[in-house]
Amino acid sequence: MSAGPEPAPARLASGLISRSHLGIEPFEMRRPDSLADAAAAVADGSWAHAGGIDVAQRLRAGQAADELVPLCRPPTSAGTGLEMLGEISLGDGCLFIGAAVTHARIESDPLVQAHRPDVAATWRTIGNVRIRAAGTLGGNLAAFHPGYDAAPILAAAEATVVVAEPDGTLDRCSVADLPQHRLIVGCEVPLSGQVVFDRSLKPVVSVAVGDQAVAIGCAYAYTVVIPHGATRTEDVAAALAALADPINDAFATAAYRRRMIGVLVDRCLRAHAEPPVLARDDRMGVPATRPASTQEVAPPDARSLEAAPPARSQDVQSPDDVSRDGAGSTTHVEMHLNGEPFAVAAPPSEMLVDTIRTRAGLDGTRVGCDQAVCGTCTVLVDDMPAASCSTFTWQADDTEVLTIESASDPDSANARGDVASILPAVQGAFAKSSAFQCGYCTPGLILVAAALLARHRDPDRATICDWLDSNVCRCTGYLMVIEAVEAAAAALAGHASADSSSGSAA
Template identity: 60%
Template sequence: MTVGPEPAVDASTSGLISRSHLGIEPFALVRPASLADAAAGVADGAWAHAGGIDVAQRLRHGESTESVVPLGGLEALTEISLRDGALFIGAAVTHARIESNALVRSRRPDLAAAWRTIGNVRIRTAGTVGGNLMALDAGYDAAPILAAAGAELIFLEPDGSEQRCSVADRVEGRLLVGCEVPLEGRVVYDRSLKPVASVAVGDRYAAIGCAYSDVKVIELEVGTNGVADLEAVRAGLDALGEPLDDANASSRYRSRVIAVLMERCVQAHAEDGSASLGYEDRVPSSADAPWRASAAPAGLPGQVASQRVDGGSAGDADSVNLQLHLNGEPFATTAPVSEMLVETIRTRAGLGATRVGCDQAVCGACTVLVDGLPTASCSTFAWQAAGCEVHTIEAANNSPGPEAAGRLPAVMREVQRTFADTSAFQCGYCTPGLILTASSLLAHHQEPDRGTIADWLDSNVCRCTGYLMVIEAVEAAGAALRSRGDLHREPST
């Protein structure tokens, strides 16, 4: 059979899932000098860029925008503080900070527990509360958790005034500054059956995600014993109408799942609402995640990189001059603002071991380390890494200097060696991402238990090994590094 060439496709307008920036409509990068600038840009139709994963996916799936406004450089949006008797969480705060922040853990430990279940380690280190909420996607996790907690969202109008609303209100075309969460109360969140449904139950409200086009909220009738009346809950669910009937699940199945999850969460809330279902506390109780404690602000890769774009000057740009450290060496190039970091690494730097897999920030094949943390390079714009330290698997082959002990490349070399010694790979396609994720874990946790290792490696899909050999390789690498004194923690505050 003769197979002819495939027909040409206009990648800029096809709306296909892309394998590079070529499948994304061009857009301008607008760097705000202030909150007012950002609010004006969003009101004029620009997309707010907080963590950026959602922005990348929307563009990759065929949506378009004339301009994108990065929010990471606006310090007011990175704040976690007490305000007027409530816990304020800024829009540019990452999921990882919420799960590890000392103030959140002391005043609302239930939120820290719920956030620890979100996505995977790459999603949590890059994704933000604001990006999650402003996407208006009922499948995302922040909305049901905050709705059940009775949180209030704060939006900034172009004239500088504030608009406050509930999580269930759909506010479009406005800049989210952050949210205020009551200090009293607790939330139990169960996302174990996503994308069919997710359920959160708080003291006064319950919320359902994934199952409707919007997040649905019902008010709870709480008895004198402090437990929500299940009959009233069932009546509230009936009043919501039929859930979605789509490829993920039938409407009937979703209704059954929601009822089961709701009853389970109500019961768990009555017994102990201080933690989400089925998850242990695996986060160190430092002021913030220890691997970022020395940085200011205490955000994570996407957030910090946004401040460094081309010097952070105001103005529009459809291409950027990038300067970063790649595997310990300076690297400079010019790239379109729509270019993903994986494209820059593979085609401009010529480092082909960074793979492209799902192109959805899920499988982990594209994992690189940005400032020491696992990052989905397929869903991170190249300009987000400006000024950052970026490591790919090729760094493990660099010749070690006398100062290498305890440094990330030294950890990578040991992890790579134990993967080879224990045959912790088969086809090898996912192996670079696994090694990088494991190296970051060992660089930040001196002696992780198996649960912590599995939690981190859950973000890297491997179809060959079954993971046991991978976990054993990470344990062996940790033991070898500890025996040589090559593991250390960054100082925490």
């Protein structure tokens, strides 16, 4: 299956469509060949692109980027320095987490779980299943958004941010002093300490409490860091009283925010005094298959960019050749779409949802909020849910993409195995449980449920709700959807038992 270089969907004559994937201005692509090259491009105003969801939202909101520097899957080969972006490793008294490491990997990585289980536990609360699968540590920090979660967690953990200067040298700064127009390489998190994070009142306020610092998100235009923590509660109380008035907006008044800051800080201080809760990696379901190496490695600035990289956990392999393209040019993308080869030449600004709907003609993938929130546009990329409305088509190069149409051919799905073989059973369970009304959001719900059951054949209701939290249904209500997932799990368990019995009899 292939599609030619057709133009992107036309815009309205009146101009850009507000808050729409059709309104993204064209941009150039620049794939760096070294850490210094990437740092120089970012210093000159180019946008670093890792997970990319925030980048898509900024472009959709009307901001313009002359050039994007793709860093979402850094190369693993030594000598460029870019490999550091996808690294999790042990250094001198710290845990180094690269900027291109996804939230899902942080919460499930064996090194993080072994040395900072509290950080792994807090990271599991960031976003939803699609955000955690695609979003990255560096992207979260580089957005400079007061409502994002990485900054308060890392500030409370007393982490240090490693940035690259235009000449390739590395520098360090605090989370509160994070400079703009500098390439974030990663963070160094101390191996000792405990962080408790509460985001239950977002977007009003979020609070992270560590041993020696308290960080406040959402309530101000920036993350506020109090240099006193759980060991100095009296100083924390005095610092809270001295804070300036928080934001007064449609979400909450300044007075209410100030009161809720005190409530969450008190709650986190009490939780900090309790025995730490170890992180669970079964909610996200990302297998922790990488060995938990305890090998010590040199800190980033002591490494030679020409030397072989240290032993580490590594993210997925490097992407296809994303060349430096002009604003009117195209990128060549090859993927497997529902099990069949699919090649397309698309503008760098084209979203995956448009490629699927207009080029492949698969309209089961819907456009909803266009903000990576509602889940209507969900597809599976390498068996994990992805927001196709905020995923550029070139990000899907060399991946397996599944849409709801793959459930319509059970024989082919069973032959492919894995998630594809589960989809027909999930779709049948939704039909029998009447877990739909208008059906607009149903394809996304079925795909998320199939991805969940591929990892957990017998999930508890809390895990089901955690995954389905990424998808909004306006008319059905969620009880029937949850029951449909439970019914699909039971059906799959029955098939497995039947197959096992048949094999034994044979």
